[in-house]
Amino acid sequence: MRQAIASVSRLFCVILAIIFLITIFPPAILFSQGEDANLIKPTNLVRLNxxxxxxxASRVGDLIRAEGPLAPWKGVLDVLRDADFTIGNLECALGTTGTPAPGKEYTFRAAPESLAGLKEAGFDLVSLANNHTLDYGVECLLETVENVKKYGIIPVGAGKDEATARAPVILEKNGIKIGVLATTMIVPTPEWAAKGDRPGLAVDYSGWFTNIESRLRELSTQADISVVLIHWGEERKTTPESWVLKIESALRRAGADIIIGTHPHVLRGFRYDGKTLTAHSLGNFVFTTRPEIPACQIGAILQVTVSREKVENVTVIPTKIVWGRTVLMEGREKDEILSTLSSLTRPFGADIDPAGNVYEMLFDDTKDHWARFYIARLARKGMVQGYGDGKFGPDRRVTRAEFAAMLARALAPEEEISRSKVPEGFSLCQESHWAYKYLSYLVAIGTLPRENPSWNPDELCSREEACILMWRAKRSPDPPDSSKKPFSDLANLDAESLNAVLWCADSGLINGYEDGTFRPSTGITRAESAAVITRFLGLSGF
Structure with missing residues (x-):
């Protein structure tokens, strides 16, 4: 009996000890739940539209009255909703009060109920700092602010007094704070500006914009990413004016990470340096347009992914307005718009690929090169580098070590490569060789042999050798049909080389020449290497 009591007593003590330890040192899983999960994620990102x-108002208002508040948005709902925050420039009053501004050619006021469509489309925040929200006077502006709030959307750039109109909004998601300021440089009269206790808009001027600069510097101390929504520029002009570029430069110096321009009603180019972004104009998104000016019917959804430190990725999705309804552009029409945008963007040190991705142009000698987008993608990932003179040397042939290093970086993060144990008997190069860790990693995963006395890492890499390395790295893919030889010069290849070349060709990794040859012994260039490695990354399983 005493033994049983002692056993129960010991068990009770053990249970108490466990409870105590759990209380003092909670299980790790508790730290991965809820908001605390953000604290341990290595990389947090936020996606903005x-x-x-x-x-x-106007003919868009007629459409809404006829078919409901969601009518203009149905063709773009999926994309608009696919973001953490969606932001736009709301360019009309929304209310029932007031009268049209005297002498103003175009005045717009929409029914408050039309905001239901804006909310259902996924909008979180709108700028009211533009040349139309005061079209029906101060009372209607204040009504507009309240109506926007009523529908669960955050207004910025207008308010009951200057402090409210100029106040920033801070959005937060995944532990990242995104500060948003709005201002307009386009107003019909200075009285539209909020001043002291006077209601109105956040207004700055082309020759005097110290207010937005100072507020931006202050915002940069409160937020990880600072956004400026700015109404500027001349209508229907696709090239930014000198005064716009001057203000852009000042805002970037003051700490702007993202600058979004509106008012020209047409698309303009982008500036992107891999860290900060300027969209000089995003054109019309939902708007009453004139068919005789087709450029005013074109807009875009700009998808921007940010981390705490910078703008990570930018993608342009072209849109068009068809009888008041906004839809995504497709096919040749989309390709032509992206090509035009590429031309408008390149003067600002960036470019846009056929998929709409915006890239910074890192190298002076790749601006017009056929492989510039492949090179840009790999450079952004740290898989390729240029030379100290700002050039990439796209047409220079690569060595075996250089191609092997590019492939290794495509297969694994740099940290994993560095941690990889050097296989016993490895002798492809000396430990002092710059590519030692990459070559030893490829040996460790079975892509290269441990030793090969005739293999010199500093000799040029042939197209055949590049195919063999990718074939091995894919780890025994199904062999292609060797009876079908798309090239006329493969007769002397051994079985592995033939399979590798045919597999690479079948997989779309590498192409032959117009004369029907593959030229397996020809050296592969840095540009060609960037292209095949990028395509290799796109294969299933990588």
Missing amino acids: FVGDILL
Whole structure:
């Protein structure tokens, strides 16, 4: 009996000890739940959607009255909702009060109920700092602010007094704070500016913009990413004016990470340096347009992914307005717009690929090169580097070590490569060789042999050798049909080389020449290497 009591007593003590330890040292799983999960994620990202000018009055208002508040948005709902925050420029009053501004050619006021479509489309924040939200006077502006809030959307750039109109909004997601300021440099009269206790808009001027600069510097101390929504530029002009570029430069110096321009009603180019972004104009998104000016019917959804430190990725999705309804552009029409945008963007040190991805141009000698987008993608990932003179040397042939290093970086992060144990008997190069860790990693995963006395890492890499390395790295893919030889010069290849070349060709990794040859012994260039490695990354399983 005493033994049983002692056993129960010991068990009770053990249970108490466990409870105590759990209380003092909670299980690790508790730290991965809820908001605390953000604290241990190695990389947190936030995805933003930006669009240009939005008008819910005039003929768009007629459409909404006829078919409901969601009518203009149905063709773009999936994309708009696929973001953490969606932001636009709301360019009309929304209310029932007031009268049209005297002497103003175009005045717009929409029914408050039309905001239901804006909310259902996924909008979180709108700028009211533009040349139309005061079209029906101060009372209607204040009504507009309240109506926007009523529908669960955050207004910025207008308010009951100057402090409110100029106040920033801070959005937060995944532990990242995104500060947003709005201002307009386009107003019909200075009285539209909020001043002291006077209601109105956040207004700055082309020759005097110290207010937005100082507020931006202050915002940069409160937020990880600072966004400026700015109404500027001349209508229907695709090239930014000198005064716009001057203000852009000042805002970037003051700490702007993202600058989104509106008012020209047409698309303009982008500036992107891999860290900060300027969209000089996103054109019309939902708007009453004139068919005789087709450029004003074109807009875009700008998808921007940010971390705490910078703008990580930028993608342009072209849109068009068809009888008041905004839809995604497709096919040749989309290709032509992206090509035009590429031309408008390149003067600002960036470019846009056929998929709409915006890249910084890192190298002076790749701006017009056929492989510039492949090179840009790999450079962004740290898989290729240029030379100290700002050049990439796209047409220079690579060595075996250089191609092997590119492939290794495609297969594993740099940290994993560095941690990889050097296989016993490895002798492809000396430990002092710059590519030692890459070659030993490829040996460790079975892509290269441990030793090969005739293999010199500093000799040029042939197209055949590049195919063999990718074939091995893919780890025994199904062999291609060797009876089908798309090239006329493969007769002397051994079985592995033949399979590798045919597999690479079948997989779309590498092409032959117009004369029907593959030229397996020809050296592969840095540009060609960037292209095949990028395609290799796109294969299933990588």
